Amino acid sequence: MFRTIRAKFVVGFFLIFCLSFLVLNVTLKEVIRTSNQKIITSDLIGLKNNSNVYVRQAFLINHFTNNDLYFGQMAEEMVDDLHHATSSDVSAYTVDGILLYSSDRQVFAGSNTDDLKQALSGKTAYTVTYEGSAGSVLYSYPVVIDGVKVGILRFAKDFSPLYEQSGRIQNLIFYVALTIFAAAFLFSYMLSRHITIPIVKLTRASTEVIAGNLNVRIGIRRKDEIGRLASNFGDMIRRISSQIATIARDRDRLKELNEQEKRFFDNVTHELKTPLTSILGYAEIIRENGESDRAFFEKGMNHIVEESRRLHGMVLNLLEMSQRNAGRGDVGLVETGGILRDVCDAMAIRAQRYKKRIALDAADGLYVLGQPDRLRQLFINLLDNAIKYSSPRSEISVRAEAASDRGTVRFAFANQGPELAPEQLANVFEPFYSADRRFKEEGSVGLGLSIVKSIVDDHGGTIRMTSQDGWTSVSAELPAAGSERT
Known part of the structure; x- marks a missing residue:
């Protein structure tokens, strides 16, 4: 498609330049012809006026009557004088067109006699004859x-x-016009390439x-509209690639x-079914x-109590998960050290x-500012997990x-165990995830740390887990509200 555009550019410029060059030459020839015609006409008018003056003076000086007899008698003298005075070949004719005398008969022999015929009818006329770069005029009156x-x-x-000078x-x-038009055509061709080559690259x-290849890179470095188009095209490809990558990640994450x-x-069904069946x-x-x-x-009653407690714990975890997006509720100034000590005392058993x-x-x-x-649920889950x-x-x-140094309160829970x-x-910290099923406690469905992450996020804090050198540590940081009561 764009190759066709480039061809259209070239052919269009070529036709425009050829037509312009042709018009220029035709106009130039017409201007030169008109100019030469004016020069010739002016020269011939001067020639006629000078020769008329000469003839009148000859008639006056010799006091001849105004008749053609005297014109025939003085024809030779008159032709010679006019020949030298005007630097032109001259012939004298009677009123009937009979040659009386000529300074050079060969010049007038066999030539076009249209001007002579019109002179016989009382008109002034001239005939221009071209032979290559040479030009001559026959003028009769x-x-x-x-x-x-x-x-x-x-x-x-x-x-x-005159015609040689006009020809030069x-x-x-x-040739000057040809050079200018050739240079203009070459410039136009280069300009068309400069415009169309980037468009061809963009098309490819x-x-x-x-075809699905988003790794395309366009090597166009320009500061004009085409350069901005290429830059925008590259940005568009990068955005599309980024969006596709995001969609792919979201798809994998959703899966x-x-x-x-x-x-x-499956776990909830199994874990609920097992204790219920046993109870x-x-x-x-x-x-x-x-x-x-x-x-x-006694054994049965103890088993029923233990299984009921397990069911109770699982139900509480499920309720916590269902309410995690219900909002933060009322918050206040909480002294977390006291809550942590109470939890540790309760969990010691x-x-x-x-x-x-x-x-x-x-x-x-x-x-900290919180609920x-x-x-308390945060500390219980972290300690229970440990x-x-x-x-x-x-x-x-x-x-x-x-x-x-960070304006936070840090809580660290560390335990020895498998890395x-x-x-x-x-x-x-993802919901429903259990890190290692080999060490999973019966009744756990992988909600504890997800609930912990939800509580920390709701309080504007951060949490992370590390596992190395036989120790697994969970560190949670919450924004501090102050160092003492006010």
């Missing part, structure tokens, strides 16, 4: 003395120098983009979330046997059950301190 036509004078004048001027202008690039959600519902089984046996078997009765110990180091006056219940996934008979370190891979750390 009737000689009239006192109103009587006494004869005819005919002049042959050579205007070759015409040739000079022709757009074809590549249509992953769908898979996690499916696993979540139902023990309850039916106890209803049938009553307390006849005291040992089985759970740690002892797993033969583990909690080591707490919490400063006083750690105030006490949600902050208890569940720490090594047997290990110590769980809990620290709370003010990070004055997590980088890809696991990257997804550990």
Whole structure:
């Protein structure tokens, strides 16, 4: 398509220049012809006036009567004098067209006699003859003395120098014009290439983009409209590529979330079904046997209580997940150190059950703006996670301190245990995700750390997990509200 445009440019410019050159030459020739005609006419008028003066003076000096007899008698003398005076060949004729005398008969012999015929009828006329660059004029007019036509004078004048000069001027202008038009055509051709080549590149690039290749790069560095078009085209490709990459990431993320959600519902179904089946089984046996078997009765009741607690915990986690987007609610000034100490005291019994110990180091006056219940839930989930996934008979370190350099309060929970891979750390705060199923506690559905991340985000804080050298640490930072009550 654009090759055709380039061809149209070239052909169009060529036709315009050829037509302009042709018009210029035709106009130039017409101007030169008109100018030469004016020069010749002016010269011939002067020749006629001078020759008329000469003839009248000859008639007056010799006091001859105004008749053609005297004109015939003085023809030879008159022709010779006019020949030398005008530098032209001269012939004298009677009023009937009979040659009386000529300065050079060969010049007038066999030539066009149209001018002579018109002179015989009383008119002044001339005939121009061209032979290459040479040009001559035959000029005839009737000689009239006192109103009587006494004869005819005919002049042959050579205007070759005039036509040679006109030819040189015409040739000079022709070649100058040809050079100018050739240079203009070359410039137009280069300009058309300068315009169309980037368009061809843009066309090829757009074809590549249509074919799905977004790695196209256009090497056009110009500061004109085409340069801006190329720059905008490049920006458009980069934006399209970025949007496609974003869509691909969102697609993969959505697919992953769908898979996690499916696993979540599978886990919830399984984890709810298992304790309910167990509770139902023990309850039916106890209803049938009553307390006849005291040992089985105690075992069944304990099992029902434990499974009920598990169900209660799972239901609370599900309720927390369903309410995570309900809003922050009322916030106030909260002293987090006291809440953390209460949580650690309450969770110490759970740690002892797993033969583990909690080591707490919490400063006083750690105030943040938040919701006490949600902050308590934050600490419970972090500590519970550390208890569940720490090594047997290990110590769980809990620290709370003010990070004055960043204006935050930092909470750190560290436990010894299996290290997590980088890809696991990257997804550990996602909902429905369980880092390692081999160490997953029965009844866990992968919501604890997701709830933690939600609480920290709602309080404008940050949280991260690291795992190295046999230790797994979770560090949460919340914006500090002040160092003491006001």
